[in-house]
Every structure is written in structure tokens, then in C-alpha cells.
Amino acid sequence: MARLAYGLAALVAVGAAALGLHGMFGGAFTLRVGWLVPLGGLQLTLDPLAGFFLLVIAVGVAPASVYAIGSAGGARRGLGAYLVFVVSMCLVPLAANMMTFAIAWELMSLASYLLVLHERESRESLRAGWVYAVMTHAGLACLLAGMMLLGAWTGSSEFADWRAAAPGLGGGARSVAFVLLALGFAGKAGVIPLHVWLPLAHPAAPSHVSALMSGVMIKLGVYGLLRASFDWLGAGPPWWGVAVLIVGAVSSVIGVLYALVEHDLKKLLAFHSIENIGIILIGIGAGLLYQGAGLEALALLGVVAALYHTLNHAAFKALLFLGAGAVVHATGTRNIEEMGGLIKRMPWTAACFLVGSAAISALPPLNGFVSEWLTFLALLQNTHLARPSLSLAFALGIAGLALTGGLAMACFVKAFGITFLALPRSEAAARAHEAPPSMRIAMVLLAVTCVALGLGPTWVVPALATVAGALLGNTTPVAFGDWLTLRVSDGFATGSALAIAAALGVALVALPLGLRVAGASRRRRAYETWGCGRIGQTARMEYTATAFANPFKRVFDFLYRPTKKLDIDFHPESRFFVERIEYENPTRSIFDDWLYRPVLDGLSGVARAARAIQSGSANLYLAYILAVLLIMLVLA
């Protein structure tokens, strides 16, 4: 039963991939079923952008479903929700009118909500589900408001009509619609400060669902933002782009900073999703600014960078979540402080996780590097805007992106090093076992995807350029060099992932050979790690994740505001003998304290005030009804 369902989901993914590729290369169709859905009927349209996002969905869903066959075993809980989740995600990019979109969107949210409540016995899980439900519906409210306003102004609920009528709307109206829609979509994408649900909800779900939520579902927020800003509304005033750019830069830096001090492996990955969404938004923001200024080729570059990173993030984040799932499966904990040494017991998982770590850290020659490089190129050419004040904003965006890259590398040294290297830090880690074959197949598939997307930008970029060109209404073809070399913006920069990979490969083969020719000694002796002469090494001598992250905690203490609690019990006879040390160094979220806490307190204050009129007496309620009726009559 479970195998059948996951097999079916994988088949849906294969179908979505085929349809997506068809759509990306010009295939288009429209499907209408008038009676199925109220207010306009079911309406699905395939266009290049929808096709691309179907492909992104497939890149996540196919391996996650294969993985689930091994990881979820025969468990029946959540099977239906999983299938609904997959199908509704596929419907979102295809939806072509407001009602179809809203239904697919809400189905996706509800199905994922049920999946987050997977372990509904635990309080943590319930809280995650509650926060997720509140945030996603607040987002939905913004979305519906924006869409209904657009519908009312254009007199239609079909997206095609919005596209045609939007240029005729006033600047103020378009900006109102943009803000509402962007808020709704950014909430789903997990952009700071609307991110609070993400690090709670993603880790609570089973790992294959976490992979889909982080790798794919939040990308549909990106889809919505692209669709709304470029397609429905056309490009707007510069502040749209600046806002998206700044929000993106802030999200990427703060997301990765929170990830650095997080030691729950799945939460850490969830924070990295916030970071990567930020990087995608930087590309979109640059695209919006360039499009508004009429710089078509540069707008295209920004959007291509964003799309490339979307695809890449789907691949490596799904890979990392599946790897984390395998580790959690094997050790029974999500705390990396209790792991260690897993590379010897889980070599396949470790190798795949290493590929994912290098990819998300944007290290060449893997896929993350290519899309971050393209984003850099889009940002670096801002002098064409000829707006000095914007150049400075761009410089800060560039700095944010660079800082993000470095910090992500640091974070994944921690995540991989503490989890997989050195000695096991707990019994469970010492007894860990390799994941079953279906899980390994899924991870290897995604690792290969990461490598392929890293080596093949000369094929991927032109394909993405057609998608972006169709979205921007940009008909002039843009050249991107030949199969070996990617030439961006007429030689502003060139890059060849293949050549770099080949050069690295040659060097890696030549170095051992060269050492042999040079007559280097080949003797090797296995011995214990040097511990200042101490005999015997234990895991307690190892550096911990907390210690590893400590320099960052001190440098960025204005963000973390760490509190320190040190509790030492001395021996009653002498203060030189310590019996027990308790050390806590937790961080606090400024968003919880400064943004959500006041809002929630305000809301509960209002609710308390409203409680005064709720006495529970039926007579009093009848009196209220009478009073309201009278007031209405008087007013009418």
C-alpha cells in the first residue's frame, strides 16, 4: 500500500518533469473544466515559467518518493496527505485563474500542515503545526486580498486578463497589489521576518516531506513572486526592486547566521532554506530594477540567476534533508552534538551529504557556485543603471551575498564535520548503520543532479534564458557563448565549469604521480591523535558544535543576544575539585521578541477586552442582536 502510493507519487513526478520540459521549450496548452470549480471553473495553462517550476517540483518529488519507500516503510499515516501535497504542488504553477490557484494553494498548505503534524503526540510538533497554520493563513489572506483587488480592478478573474489590463492601472493601485501579493508569497517562501514558521515546521515533518517543503514548496512562493511582479503587474517603480533586493540580502545573511548557531541538523537546514530564498530574491530584485529601467539583457540575467538558484536549491536542499533523514534514522537524534564518526559507518550517506554541503556552500565546480556567480554578475553590472545612490545599495547587496557564501561554508564545515567526522559522541552514533538501498538511490540521484547542474551551465543557462525571456516579454535572443564557455553580457565575465573541473581533475591525478616521481616516501604509520601526551583519546576531547560556532556568536552578538548560564558545583571539601558543571549559552530571536511578541500581546489584549461582552447569558446575547438590529434599521 505504502509502496504503491510512493511509487505513484514518483510517477506523478516523472509526468510533471516531462510536461515541464515540454512547457519550457515552447509547448503550451489550456485546459478548462467549467463545472468543477465555482467562479470561473477549473483552468490550467502551461507556459514556460509553469513548465520550469513543474521541473523543479519533479527534481524534488521523484527522489523523495523513492526515498520514502525505504524510510517510511509500511507506515500508512500521511499517505493520502502526501499524494494530495504532491498533486496540489503540481497544480499551483499551472493554475490560470484566481479560484483554481487559491484552491490548489490552500490544498498544498493543508496537506503539508497534516504532514507537519506527523508526530501529533509531541507538543513540539503541535506547536510547529499551529504556528505554520497561522502564518500560512495570514499569507493566504494577503494573497486573496491582492488577487481580489486585481480581479475587481480588471474585471476578470483570469490571469491572462490581468496581464493585458495591468499596464492600464494606476501606479498606486499596482503598488498596493504588489505589496499584498509579495507579502503573501514571501510568507510562503519563508522570507525574513515572515520566516518564523519555517524552522519549526520543516523539521517536524518526516524527512522526505521536509525535503519537499524546503526544496520545493517554498519555491512556489518564488514562483508566485515572479508571476505577480513580472507577469501580472509588469515591472514597477524602482522601489519594488530595491525592496526585494534588500529583503533578499537581509534574509540570506540572517538565515545563515541563525543556521550557524543551530545544532539540530534539520533545523539548521531549514534556516539555510531561508538563506537560499534570500539569494533567489536578490536575483529577482536585480531583475525587477533592471526591467524597470529598460535594461532587458540585465533583467534577463537577474531572472536567469534566480531561476538557476531555484533549481539548484531544490536539488541540494532535498539531498541534504534526505541525508539528514538517513542520519536521524540511524542515530535516533537530530542533535549533532550527539553524532560524530558517521563517515565510517555510513559512507554513502556521508559522501552524498558532502556533495550537498559543497554545493550549498557554492564551492566550484558544483551547481551552487554557478548560480551564485550569475547572481554576482547581475549585481556587479549595476553601473548601467546610472543611479549612484543605487550603486551603494547594490554594493551592500554584493557584500551580503559574499558574506553569505563564506558563512554558509563555515556552517557546513560544522554540519558535516561534527556529524560525520572524528569519534562518535554517543552510543547511538557508535551503533549507527547505513541507510537502506532505496534511500541511498535517492541520495545518489540528487548528488548526481548537483554535479550535472554544476558542470553543465552552458546547456542549462540558454534553456533558462528562454523561460526568463518568455516571462519578461523579451524577444531578442541573448548569446551565452559555446558549449565550453559561458560568456555573460558580451564578455563582462566568462566562465567554464567544465574546464575548471577538468583542470582540478588533472591536478588531482598529477599530484600523487608527481610525488612518486619526486621520490617522496610512501611509508605510512597509523597512530593515535596527538593529545599533548595523554594516553587514550575519547570523544569528550573533541571540539563541539557549540565551541565551533562560538566565534560567530561573539562577533554577531547584537543579533544572537546570547545569555550565559554557568552553574558549578564544587566538592564540599575543596573548591579545587569540581563535581558538576552546567553551562548553557542559548541565543534569542530578535524577531520573536521585537516583532511577534508585541503583535501577539496586542492581539491577546484585544481578545481580553472583547471578553467583557461575552457573559454566556442567552438573554444578553438576544439583547445584543436586538441592539444591532435597531442600529441597522436606524442607519438604513
Next chain:
Amino acid sequence: MIAAIAVAVAQVIVVGAGAPLLVGVLRTLKARLVGRRGPSPWQPYADLRKLLAKEVVVSTTTSWIFRATPYVLAATMLVASLIVPVFLARPPLAFPGDVILLMYLFLLGTFFLALAGLDAGSAFGGMGSSREVAVAALAEPTIIVAVFALAMRAETIDLARVVERFSREPLLAANPAHLLAFAAFFIVMLAETGRLPVDNPATHLELTMIHEAMVLEYSGRYLALVEWASAMKLCLFMTLLANLFFPWGAGGLTGPAAIPLGVLVLAGKLVLLVIALAVLETTVAKLRLFRVPELLAGSFALAILSVMAVVLV
């Protein structure tokens, strides 16, 4: 084609073979400046030969990451030496990448080295790794913004074209923005290559060291590779500094004499930079680890000022 390959090989040889000499000269100079006789400038070669002849001791705690890292590290430096304009403006492999690729190649090396530091499970390695990635991460924004300041003036980030442009129009370089970017880049070089006042390359005292703590478990040919790669990194950063900010000589040379002449010009520029570095390292004290971010923030401010200078001037 054959000429390009010959240049490529020459460039790797110049960087690979010259890097230990650069470090040797630097050490000799520093010794003389504090009144010691010091070792001969050729000492690093003798050290490498000695290390290659020794057996390696590998901790039983380690995995394949520890054994692969020295090779990955040296390979990234060799590939990087193909991308940097060394003695010709147009490096043989100019097409695969630019400064951004170069910086991320260095990060690739740092990534593996930091993992190897954790692999042996000693507290020293972990401490070194943690500090090294912190410094590398905080240095990254300065590099890219300084490069942005250069790119805005040269209208490209292709290293070869930046060098060509500046050597053709030397007046472009006579600008406050250029000077500020140079200062920012110089500070970052100190941080990235583990020099004073960020890290002390001459000590093994655990409380002060960053890089040396991370590579503490390495021995024999692995240590030789790691040391060689560090020397190459210093050499590449100084070459980049020399050619990006003082491009005269590297750009205009052609013909068969270009390579020896280019190497001579480069050597001259590097000697000047090495003198500057030696004087700096003997006059400043090492900063406390938690003051290093302030230094890097300062260099970042210089880079941003440089961008402002380009925009406003």
C-alpha cells in the same frame, strides 16, 4: 595552442616553484629586521625535501577526508595559478573564470582543510578550523566589494581585461578609489594567508594559532603539500595585488622574451611587496582573536569607501 599550453605550464612552474622562495625571502628579511641572522632564503625547499622523505603518521580516528585534503588543497592552488595573471596579462586559462571563481576556489581549499582539522578529533584541530572559517567568512565581503570597485572602473571583472585596461591607461589607477581598494585588499590578504596581525605563521602556541592548529595532525608528504599550498596561496595573493594595482609590465609584453622579462618585472614587484609585508610583520603585534573582526570590518569599510569614491569622483 602549443604556445598557450607552454605559457600555462610556465605559469604553474613559476608559481609552484617560486612560492617557497617567496616565503624564504620573507622569513630571512624578518629575521634581519629584528637583528637575527635567520635561515637562508632557500630553507623552505630544504624543509619540503625533508618532509617528503619522512613517513606520514595518520591518526586512526581520521577518514579519507584527512588523506584527500592535502591533494585537494594543492590542486586548488595549482588551478588558481592558471587563472591569475602572473607575468602576462592574459593567463592561459582566462576563460574559465574571474576573481569570483578564484575566491571560491580558495574557499574550496579552506573547506577541505577545515574538515581535515576536525577529522582527527583533537581539540586543537577543531579550534583551528573554527577560527579559520570565521576569518575566511568575514574576509569574503571585502574581497568582492574591492573587486567591484575595480570592476566599475575597468567595466569588466575578467582579470586579464582589468590588467590590460589599467596598464593601457595608467591614469585610471591614479585615483583615491584605487588606493582605498588596495588597502582593503592588502588587509584581506593578511587575513586569508594567515599573516600577522591576524595569525602568527611562526608559532605553535595553541592559544594564538589559527592555521597551524588546524594542520597540527599532518606530517610527512601530507604536511609538505599543505605547506607548499600555503606558500602558493601567499604567492598568488601577492601576485594578484601586484598585477591588479600596479599593472605596469604585465600588460604590454609580447614576443619570445615576454616570459623571462615578465617574470623579472613580477619578481621586482613581489620583492617590494615582501619588504612591505616584512616591515609590517615586525612592527605590529598579533591581535586578539576577537579583535580580528574589527580589523576586517575596517577593511570592509575601506572597500565600501572605495566604491563611493568611484561613484562620486
